[in-house]
Amino acid sequence: MYIPSHCFYLVSIHRSSLSLPLFSFLSWGEYLLDSRMRGTKSSKKHSLLKCQYEKIEPNNEKRRRRQKRKKARNEELDEASRLQRRTRYLLNQMKLEQNLIDAYSGEGWKGQSRERIKPENDFKGARENQILKYKLGIRDAIRQWDSLSSCRDVLHLYELGSGNLCKLREAFPDNDIILCDGTCNSAFHQKCLDPPLDTESIPPGDQGWFCRFCECRMEILEAVNAHLGTYFSMNNSWEDVFEEEAALPEDANASLHPDVEWPSDDSGDENYDPERKENSSSISGEDTDDHVWEGEFSTDGSVGSDESDGGIEMFGKDAPPCEQISEDEDWGPSKRKRRAKESDAASTLMTLFESEKVNSDVDVEEVEGQLPPEAQIRRSFFRIPRIAVERLREVFAENELPSRDVKENLSKELGLDSEKVSKWFKNARYLALKTRKAEGVKQVHTLTPGLPKHPRFENMMKKLQILLYSPGIAEHHRLVSSVSSSACYALLESMELGDDVKLKKCSKERSKMRKRFNLFAGFGSEDAEAEMERLCKVTELEHRGDLAP
DNA sequence: AAGCCCTACCCTACAAAACC
DNA sequence: GGTTTTGTAGGGTAGGGCTT
Numbered sequence: 001m002y003i004p005s006h007c008f009y010l011v012s013i014h015r016s017s018l019s020l021p022l023f024s025f026l027s028w029g030e031y032l033l034d035s036r037m038r039g040t041k042s043s044k045k046h047s048l049l050k051c052q053y054e055k056i057e058p059n060n061e062k063r064r065r066r067q068k069r070k071k072a073r074n075e076e077l078d079e080a081s082r083l084q085r086r087t088r089y090l091l092n093q094m095k096l097e098q099n100l101i102d103a104y105s106g107e108g109w110k111g112q113s114r115e116r117i118k119p120e121n122d123f124k125g126a127r128e129n130q131i132l133k134y135k136l137g138i139r140d141a142i143r144q145w146d147s148l149s150s151c152r153d154v155l156h157l158y159e160l161g162s163g164n165l166c167k168l169r170e171a172f173p174d175n176d177i178i179l180c181d182g183t184c185n186s187a188f189h190q191k192c193l194d195p196p197l198d199t200e201s202i203p204p205g206d207q208g209w210f211c212r213f214c215e216c217r218m219e220i221l222e223a224v225n226a227h228l229g230t231y232f233s234m235n236n237s238w239e240d241v242f243e244e245e246a247a248l249p250e251d252a253n254a255s256l257h258p259d260v261e262w263p264s265d266d267s268g269d270e271n272y273d274p275e276r277k278e279n280s281s282s283i284s285g286e287d288t289d290d291h292v293w294e295g296e297f298s299t300d301g302s303v304g305s306d307e308s309d310g311g312i313e314m315f316g317k318d319a320p321p322c323e324q325i326s327e328d329e330d331w332g333p334s335k336r337k338r339r340a341k342e343s344d345a346a347s348t349l350m351t352l353f354e355s356e357k358v359n360s361d362v363d364v365e366e367v368e369g370q371l372p373p374e375a376q377i378r379r380s381f382f383r384i385p386r387i388a389v390e391r392l393r394e395v396f397a398e399n400e401l402p403s404r405d406v407k408e409n410l411s412k413e414l415g416l417d418s419e420k421v422s423k424w425f426k427n428a429r430y431l432a433l434k435t436r437k438a439e440g441v442k443q444v445h446t447l448t449p450g451l452p453k454h455p456r457f458e459n460m461m462k463k464l465q466i467l468l469y470s471p472g473i474a475e476h477h478r479l480v481s482s483v484s485s486s487a488c489y490a491l492l493e494s495m496e497l498g499d500d501v502k503l504k505k506c507s508k509e510r511s512k513m514r515k516r517f518n519l520f521a522g523f524g525s526e527d528a529e530a531e532m533e534r535l536c537k538v539t540e541l542e543h544r545g546d547l548a549p
Numbered sequence: 550a551a552g553c554c555c556t557a558c559c560c561t562a563c564a565a566a567a568c569c
Numbered sequence: 570g571g572t573t574t575t576g577t578a579g580g581g582t583a584g585g586g587c588t589t
Contacts, residue, residue: 384577401556422555423578430558431576 087141090134091223135242138224142217143238178202182214182234384424388414392421396428 177187178197188211190197203209210218214234221232224241232241384392391414395402402410402425411418 389576404555420577424576426556426558427577429556433558 087138087223090137090141094131094134094228132245135245139238139242139246142221142241174199178209180211180214181208182210182217384416384420385414388416389424392424392428396425396432400425400429400432 175189176199177189179187188197190199190202218234221234221236221241224230225232392410395406395410399406407421407425408418410416411421414421
């Protein structure tokens with residue numbers, strides 16, 4: 001029996017529409033309980049319990065593995081490089097905080113709905129507090145540098161006056177001692193350096209050569225000076241760095257973020273990859289099974305790190321107290337929510353800034369002052385412009401699951417964030433699916449008349465009916481109607497074995513089929529369609545006889 | 550094999566728009 | 570003006586594909 005392969009395509013691409021909802025695998029009661037638990041306060045408790053009983057083990061396992069890898073990676077880096085990276089990271093973070101403050105305090109956010117995103121003092125205070133924290137972090141990095149540089153054997157060097165003469169001096173004829181012009185008061189054998197220092201690379205008169213440590217320290221200070229307009233020099237000890245900030249009263253540092261988070265490996269900064277040990281001076285806890293403490297801010301201004309895996313995700317510790325509602329809400333998911341809202345505020349600022357020009361006719365400045373503080377921190381709302389939505393719909397009608405390139409092009413074309421475009425498609429797919437399901441059920445009883453009354457056949461037609469309401473296949477309507485009954489049986493057999501929604505697979509199949517068909521026929525899509533129709537009709541005629549009693 | 554990325558599917562929150 | 574609907578977004582779980 002011949003069944004045209006395109007028939008499989010016709011059904012398989014919309015297999016998704018026929019699937020049972022996920023909860024069909026749960027009992028109804030479980031599902032109800034589960035869905036009711038979600039999104040409520042009690043649901044958070046529920047998730048907490050759930051995690052305790054179900055999730056903790058695998059998560060910890062994962063976390064441990066991740067930590068292992070990171071640790072292994074970190075061990076390859078020397079202390080100086082790590083301190084340098086940490087400082088770079090801290091500077092970057094400071095820049096971000098400063099940008100946020102600048103963005104919020106700018107005059108640009110006074111358009112439509114803008115009163116909602118006007119920063120309250122708490123926000124600014126929190127950001128400034130973060131900056132203070134980073135400054136202290138830099139101070140601590142330099143402190144660590146100082147303490148490390150006093151640890152001579154780390155670098156396999158020949159220290160003047162120490163009596164620890166390196167044996168390599170005899171081993172290599174061209175192995176002079178070179179003095180570092182930095183503050184470490186150290187001397188090195190050329191061959192002891194890594195990489196070994198060639199004689200040609202030594203500056204004339206041995207002046208201006210710095211060991212790796214001093215070079216790093218210099219770079220750190222230069223970066224800080226360049227960024228903050230400070231004048232720290234190599235002669236400054238760590239106590240001189242951000243002396244004023246460190247001298248602030250304890251409560252000034254602790255008032256807003258008593259347990260403020262420390263940037264972690266997962267913080268998104270590739271330059272930063274902190275090593276737990278480097279904070280040993282301020283470490284408050286050490287490698288336990290589940291988490292590695294990098295230390296915290298200590299009262300003397302030393303800085304440590306947060307939970308290893310959780311920098312950002314560390315529960316309930318990154319938000320100022322004013323945001324911390326309850327212990328429950330600080331745990332896990334809600335934490336994530338809050339963080340996301342924070343970042344969302346920032347991204348929305350950009351969007352609103354762009355729409356500012358358009359919406360500048362509304363003056364709400366006078367209203368701002370009258371609004372209660374809680375109203376001012378309400379989530380800002382962005383609407384995709386109507387024209388953009390129309391364009392998105394057009395693309396959606398052609399392809400529900402556009403490729404990344406298509407989405408990026410769209411985002412450029414429409415001036416929208418690519419995430420917004422993705423989100424729009426995500427929602428559109430979900431809504432379309434819901435609509436299709438609803439409509440499919442409605443249409444079940446008004447199907448094509450004159451078809452055999454066979455339970456299996458009726459089932460198939462129900463499914464086909466759903467297919468007909470799927471966007472993007474309207475052009476296949478007539479093809480579907482002409483598919484032979486027996487072919488449909490076969491199609492549905494294959495379909496029922498399938499998964500719920502595999503649009504991705506389906507679209508792949510679709511493109512494969514298109515290619516195959518075009519290759520086979522060697523003509524355009526219209527011709528291909530006509531050929532498909534012809535084949536369907538032929539098959540239908542062939543198999544009508546099969547079904548007849 | 551594990552990790553990462555992306556997606557589906559679902560629920561929910563919230564603000565704007567539409568409706569009564 | 571109050572209520573309902575719509576649109577955008579956050580977030581959770583699960584699974585597949587690809588890379589390392």
